[in-house]
Amino acid sequence: MVSRVIPVDPFDLVIFGGTGDLARRKILPALFRRFCAGQMGTDARVVGAARTEMDSAAYREFAREAITEFDDNEECAAESLDGFLEQLSYITLDARGDTGWQAMKAAMRDGPIQAFYFSVGPGLFGDLAERLHAYEIAGPDSRIVVEKPFGRDLASAQALNKGLAKHFDESQIYRIDHYLGKETVQNLMAIRFGNTLFEPLWNAQYVDHIQITVAESVGVGTRGGYYDKSGAMRDMMQNHLMQLLCLIAMEPPAKFDPAAVRDEKLKVIRALEPVDAEDVVRGQYEGTGELPGYRNQVENRDTRTESFVALKARIGNWRWAGTPFYIRTGKRLRARASEIAVVFKDAPHSIFGADAGRHRNILTIRLQPNEGIELGVTIKEPGPGGMRLVDVPLDMSFAEALGPDSADFPDAYERLIMDVVRGDQTLFMRGDEVEAAWAWVDPIIDAWQEVESDPILYASGSSGPDDALRLMHKDGRRWREIKP
Template identity: 70%
Template sequence: MVSRVIPVDPFDLVIFGGTGDLARRKILPALFRRYCAGQMPEGSQIIGAARSDMDDAAFKKLVKDALAEFNPGPKPDADQLKGFLAALHYVKVDAMGTDGWKELAGKMREGKVRAFYFSVAPSLFGALAERLHGNGMVDPDTRIVVEKPFGRDLETAKALNTSLAAHFDESQIYRIDHYLGKETVQNLMAIRFGNMLFEPLWNSQYVDHIQITVAETVGVQGRGEYYDRSGAMRDMVQNHLMQLLCLIAMEPPAKFDPDAVRDEKLKVIRALDPVEPGDIVRGQYKADGERTGYLEDVNDPQSKTESFVAMKVHVSNWRWAGTPFYLRTGKRMKARASEIAVVFKETPHSIFDEDAGRHRNTLSIRLQPNEGIDLDVTIKEPGPGGMRLVDVPLDMTFSEALGPEAEVVTDAYERLIMDVIRGNQTLFMRGDEVEAAWAWTDPIINGWEARGDRPASYDSGSAGPEDSLAMMHQDGRRWREIRS
C-alpha cells in the first residue's frame, strides 16, 4: 500500500535550540524524512538558531551527523541528503538579548508560512515571543510551536499562556504533545466515529472499565534533576495520559475541525471528579543489583517524588457515569508499552455451563512499540469435549495489514510539524485545555504533599507497587499484563 503524500507550499522554519538534543534526535530527522517523502518542497528553508558559535557549514555537519545517528532505517540516499542540507542555514541568536535578531529577520521571506519551533526551556518562551514580535517577524501566517512542560501548575501555566498571548493569537500557538501525533491515537478517532460497530457501545451501559497504561523500562538517569522536580504526575499524567483519556471519553464533535475536537476534549477534563487519596498509588523503583534505584538516580535519599503513579478516575457525565478509568505510568517497568484497553461488560446472561467460564470482549489500542489494534472475541475452543470458550484476538498490526509503508509514515513529529505548516491545530492543545488539566491536577499533587505521603518502593522490571494491584483487586478487576 503506497502512502498518499499531501504537499505543502514552501515555508520558513526556524528551530530555536537547533543544536540541542530534541532537534538532533527528533525534529531534524523528522524533517529529513518528510523531505525524502516529497512533502518538503523546493524553496523551503530550515534555520537553526542557538547560542552556539557556528556557521552554516558547521550546522550542516551537525545535522548530517545527527541523521546518521538518529534517523532510523537505511543509510540516507546521498542525493536526498545533499538536497536537504542545501535547505539548512544557521544564525547565532541570544534569546535574552539583541544579538542575531536582525540577521534572523533578514532571512524571513514575504508570502511564506513562518514557523518558529521553541525547542528550548519554557523559561525562554516569553522572551522569544517578545523578540519575534519586536523584530517584525510576526504576520498572519506566523506560527509558534512550544514543547511541554506547559507550566508546572495552574499558576505557571496561566502565566505562560499570558506571555504568549501578548504577542500571538491562540490560532498561531501550537502546543505540541507527540502522543497525539501517533498513528494509533488518530485511528482511535477513526474507530470510534467511523464505524457503526463501536460508537453505540461506547458508554457505561456496555463498557465495564477502561485502562490506559504508559510503561517505560528506562529510569531517570541523565534527567534526574528535572524529573525530581516533576514526577510522573506532572511529566506524564497531566499531559500524555490526560490527552488519551480525552480522546477515549469525549463526545462526537460536530465535525473533524480543530476547535470542535478540542471543545469536546475540554468538556471531558471539566467533567473529571476529584480523585480520592485511596484511589491513588505512587511508587519509586528500587535498585536491582545491576542498576541504581530512583533515589540514587536523583541523588536525594529523602525524595518523595514518584516515578510511578496509578489512579482510578471518574468522568461525571451522562455517557460514563459509573465507569472507572484506570491510569498508570511508570519508569523501570517490566516492558516498554503504551496501551489503551476498553474492557466491555460480560454478557448479561450466559447460556453455557460453568466450565465454559465467563468472558469479556476487550478492544486494545497499542501505541508503542508495535502500533496496532486487537479485539478479543469469544469463540468455542476447537476440538471435542463440550462447549469450552476461549478469547481470540482479531489483530490488526498496521505494518502487516497496510504494508511496510505504514511504518514509515507513523512518526509523530513528522505529522505534527507538517500540520503546523498546514495550519491544522486539531492535534495540538489549546490554552484553556492546558489550564483545565492543571486545575484538576493541582489538588491531587497538593493533597499528597500536604499529607507528606512517601511513594512505595517497587522492584525494577516489575508492574509497579503491589498497592496498585490491590487497588484493582478491591474493585474485582486486574491490570492487563504489560507486554512489549
C-alpha cells in the same frame, strides 16, 4: 499500501534551541524524512538558532551527524541528505538579549509560511515571543510551536498562556504533544467514529471499565535533573495520558476540525471528578542487581518524587457515569508498552452454565511498540466433549494488515511539524485545555505535599507497586499484564 504524500507550501521554519537534544534527536531527522518523502520541497528553509557560536556550515555538519545517528531511513540516498542540508542555515542568537535578532529578521522571506519552534525551556517562551514581536519578525499569519512542559501547575500555565497571548492569537499557538502524532492514537477517533460497530457500545451501559497504560522499561537516565523536579504526574499524566483519556472518552464532534475536536476534549477534562486519596498510588523504583535505583540517579537522595503513578478517574457525565478509568504510567517497569484497553461488560445472561467460565470482549489499542488493534472475542473451543468456551483475538497489526510500507508512516514529529505548516491545530492542545488539565492534577499533587509521605518503593523490572494492583483488586478487577 503506500500513503499518499501531499507537498506542503513553501515555509521558513526557525528552530530556537536548534543545537539542543530535541532538535538533534527528533526535529532535524523528522524534517529530513519529510524531505525524502517529497512533502518538504526544495523551496523550504530551516534556520537553527541558539547561543552556541557557529556558522551555517558548522550547523549543517551538526545536522548531518544528528541525522546519520538518529534517522533509520536507509532508502534515502546520500545525495538527498546533501540536498536537505543545503536548505539549512544558522544564526547565533540570545533569547534574552539583542544578539542575532536583526540577522533573524533579515533571514525571513516574504511570502512563505513562517513557523517558529520554541525547542527551549518554558522560561524562555515569553522572551522569544516578546522579541519576535519587538523586531517585527513574526506577523499575524506566523505560527509558534511550544514544547511541554507547559507550566508545572495551573498558575504557571496561566502565566505562560498570558505571556504568549500578548503577541500571538490562540490560532497561531501550537502546543505540541508528540503522543497525539502517533498513528494509533489518531486511529482512536477513526475506530470510534468511523465504525458503526463500536460507537453504539461506547458508553457506561456496555463498558465495564477502561485501562490506559504507558509503561517504560528505562529509568530517568540523564534526565534526572529535570525529572526530579517534575515526576510522573507532571511529566506524563497531565499531558500524554490526559490526551489519551480525552480521545477515548470524548463525545463525537460535529465535524473533524480543530475547534470541534478540542471543544469535546475540553468537556471531558472539565467533567473529571476529583480523585480520592485512596484511589491514587505513587511509587519510586529501587535498584535491582546492576540497575540503579531512582535515588541513585538524581542529586537529591532524599527525594520524594514519584516515578510511577496509578489512579482511578471518573467522568461525571451521562456517557460514562459509573464507568471507571484506570490509568497508570511508570519508569523501570517490566517492559516498554503503551495500550488502551476497553473492557466490555459480561453478557447479561450466560446460557452455557458456570463451567463455561467468565469471558469478556476487550478492545485493545496498542500504541507501542507494535502498533495495532486487537479485539478479543469468545468462541467454542474446537473438538468434542461439550461446549467449552475460549477467548481468541481478532488481531490487526498495521504491518500485517496494511503491508510492509505501513512501517514507513510518518512518526509523531514528522506529522505534527507538517500540521503546523499546513495550519491544522487538530492534534495540538488549546490554552484552556492545558489549564483545565492542571486544575484537575494540582489537587492530587498538593495532597501529596501536605502529607509529606514517601512514594512506595517497587523493584526495577516489576509491574510497579503492589498497591497499584490492590487499586483494582478492591473493585474486583485486575490490570492487564505489562508485556512488550
